[in-house]
Amino acid sequence: MKTRIHAIAGTIGFLTILLFWTSTVLSELFASHATVATVKSAILMGMFVLIPAMAIVGGSGFSLAAGRNEALVSAKKKRMPIIGANGLLVLVPMAFFLESKAAAGQFDATFYSLQAVELLAGATNLVLMGLNMRDGIRLSGKAAPTTQVTLTSSETIATGTMAFHMTKPAGFQHQAGQWIRLTIADAAEDGKASSRILSIVSAPDEPQITVATRLSDSAFKRSLSTLTDGAELTIAGPSGTFTLHEDASRPAVFIAGGIGITPFMSMLRNVTATKAPHKIALFYSNRAPAGAPFLSELEELQKANSNFQLIATMTDLDAQDSWVGETSKIDQDMLQRHLKDLDAPIYYCVGPAGMVTATQKMLRAAGVAEQDIRVESFTGY
Template sequence: MPEFSLYRHLDEMAPWNDRLQVLEVIGVSDEAPQVKTFTFRSDAQTWFRYKPGQFITLELPVGDEPLMRTYTLSSSPSRPFSVAVTVKAQPGSVGTHWMFDNLAVGTRIRAFGPSGDFTHHNHPAARYLFVSAGSGITPMMSMLRWLNDCAPWTDVAFVNCARRPEEIIFRKELELLGSHMPGLSLGFLIEERSSRESWFGHMGRLDAVRLPLLSPDFHEREVFCCGPDPFMRAVHNMLEATGFDMAHYHQESFGAPPVETPPPAKAEAGAAQPAEATLPLRFASSDIDSHCVAGQTVLQAARASGVRIPAACEFGLCGTCRVRKVSGEVEMNHNGGILDEEIGEGYILACCSKPLTALEIEA
């Protein structure tokens, strides 16, 4: 039995801290074929503060080196005592299959976050259009659950695409929310019929003909899209072709943004090549003095020195590699994985920070 009381008021609890506490599994449920929801609470009875649509990074003890995997929260911050991720086991997905085989009630696991800016809170609007496919429904479900709890009158058109009827994730809950939220309109679109379940709804792939049938006024809505990359690309191109104002289009992606690499400068004949500059780098918690080669990130230097800094995306989005800078200056080019107030407190993202001076960090 836990030593603490099972019930405390929210104002008696502190927010969850990903550096001090881990997650404990309190529920595992099937959502669709090869899709499960894992629900967690804090092992220190803290509450979860995040925005609907954000994600966390789980540290999965798969092999000799932990596997870092990023999953969107399907839960809502309006219910702050637990968080949940809903994951689909794709062929070859090592981390998700490990979760299916090993996570059970009582299992404890490390996590980092929450992070991400794919949330309707950043883009308030009178009307929304949520477009999703497959497990891309998870951030939409987080946002819709929040709206149901806090603003149930909101006008939301929800379009979800799946291969077969039984593969529509959260279908029963969505239909229930449709009966409770007067402004919610649901549009399901499947690609093929199934012998397991009859279907009388829309069929085919989402295109410029079917979208107006599912959301006639989509031009007047703030659009959020999530799903496989080819799906999001198709939705983006389709909206753009209709003249939609793409400033009101938002999509979730964990892929690295394209980086333009400038061509190498040509050295003059006979010119001496400069020696590769290095800067001192100290890892305070590990008590290791090392160095960082010019152009190398703090994360790369840490790995070369045998210092482990957890990292998942490695392009400044997930925030997993956040460490505190004790002294020194860095050049940091992140993609939203760290808050301005965290930077003000001295934190950096090791994956996208390059030392400009001698540097000491807590790692």
């Protein structure tokens, strides 16, 4: 929902500035002074639309970007303060001043000089906002090329969780940690999209594409869970930059909640297969072992990869559950028990939005630098 609000407010802001800019240029070139004054008055009234829209864009944008350090997100974060300063320090004051000058019929050198400044500032914001909208589309994966795949098999991998194996199209290459947008052509409808973003579980060198998801009562998830082998699906991607850092001298700490394990499975399979030297500790939180996707495979990966340490915790055990290990939520105390130095690693966190936000706050409170915290939130469980 936050992403949609951000996109809608950004579109409104962009189109409003574009309307202001084009109406100003056209009226100045081809209309009378009276029409220019009318345009200036309309622009001033339009600020009651533009200012709230831009405030929403800025607030939602920084909230969505929190903890994300990918190149596209970083570029958007750098542009946003410039857009805001341009609006507050140039465009808004100019709108009031030029409207008063036009209403008084004072079309003098000062008016036209400031008008040029306003047009330049408006053009700058249009360019920067256009770049942000372009990068937003890239981040959403909606601009990624699509291709047809075939479902080869599906399986239940934990309580309420299924994995789906698909043919890999010729030329399909992904980095461990990336995702695809999966579309079911004949999915049942409930007012929501017929596609979902799903992290790729399979390693880059595996012959098939595998994704996994928690099941829910949404029409898409119901349709997905009832697909039979041989079903034709559409995928877009791969997309995303939530990938393991290249500098193996810095250890990695993965923090996963539930189905948030999926991008980490691709990374762990890949580093184990390629014998990458990265030291990795995975803190993996679930309610109970039966609901923990890929838990058995993770235990096997720990045996096969001496650089990988698994710390699983079960936070809501029943009396019949057999579990020897951590049972509390992942917090600073747990990290300190298992890590030698909290400042050394780069941290990756994936899970429900609330869990991710709480983990970010915990890591900041522990003194971890913001640039060493990388996150992805999963919604719509």
